Amino acid sequence: MRLGYFSMPLHPLGRTWAETLREDRDAVILADQLGFHDAFIGEHLTDQHENITNSLLFLATLISDTRQIRLATGTTNLSQQHPVLVAANSAMFDHLSDGRFILGISPGALTSDAEALGILAEDRNKMFAEAIDVITAIWESEAPYDIDLPDNRFTVTTASTMDLDFGVGILPKPLQQPRPEIVGTVVAPFSKGVIAMGRRDFHPLSANFLLPQWVATHWPNYVQGKEAAGEVADPADWRIARxxxxxxxxxxxxxxxxxxxxxxxxxxxxxxxxxxxxxxxxELFKTRRDQPDDEVTLDYVLDKLVITGTPESVTEQILSFREEVGDFGELVYAGLDWVDPRLAKRSMELMAQKVMPDVNAALS
Structure with missing residues (x-):
């Protein structure tokens, strides 16, 4: 089982933007040094607690300060950018990072972001689906392009302006071929979006704030999607954040x-x-749909969703979690604010150097 890293990130008010950005960078650099496989970074435009407005821009600052860790948008909110921009900028990042790029995608859930961009009334899930179709079509086709998909608001061509002698009208392709890995974050029980991921060979990342019983609903849907595409689902492609x-x-x-x-x-x-x-x-925090709202207290949620303890205890909890949800390929460690930097760093060290080796020894 691989070890990954994910951060939204989420900081309390009162700290300077420069300070929290520096801390977020230090966390990814430490993850790289400790051998984490990848780092997913979230983005929001209008949340004071979540300080990264563009995950790709943030990750670009880490390329030369990391060596092996794969750098992943977690996610690029596809309703908020034209897909041509996502395709071109992601391709450039893939070359800058020497092929260490993972494209994490979602529609963009924060409604205040949507309002600020003037798309609050739009069907952002539909915009997301349309955008990913265009991004993959750009990477799969050649100039001058003829991307005019049914029921899709985005059309792409450079037919009237392309000039091969001058090298214009040609969109860049990523270094990784046929494309970088594409990962979709899954935030709902019984998500139908996971079926679509399986059909298209995108890989699921189950959110850290879902109860284990809801996480377990994702894999059967992914298998269904893979079978629809005539392929066999590989548990190694399933990431679960905790x-x-x-x-x-x-x-x-x-x-x-x-x-x-x-x-x-x-x-x-x-x-x-x-x-x-x-x-x-x-309902994301409920063990049953008819559970009363007043039972969903903060202490209840912490007890259900935080794995904490000594390395031996955490190892046992992770193995128990795996028994409940089934086999998966990567445990994605959720990075939070460093209230105590010493304890935060030590936790990552113990996770990489003690817990995961013990987990993998038990699994083997």
């Missing part, structure tokens, strides 16, 4: 990972709980 904190001492793990008022894990899930309650999506 919120994990590892410490040398069990009491420290419980305090920093759940109990303390200033715990970054407590802050993260208090924010997520408020957002999901406002959006009417508390």
């Amino acid at each position: 919120t994990v904190f590892v410490a040398d001492d069990a009491a420290v793990a419980e305090a920093y990972g759940r109990g303390n008022a200033d715990s970054p894990y407590r802050f993260y899930y208090s924010q997520m709980l408020k957002k999901m309650r406002k959006l009417g999506r508390l």
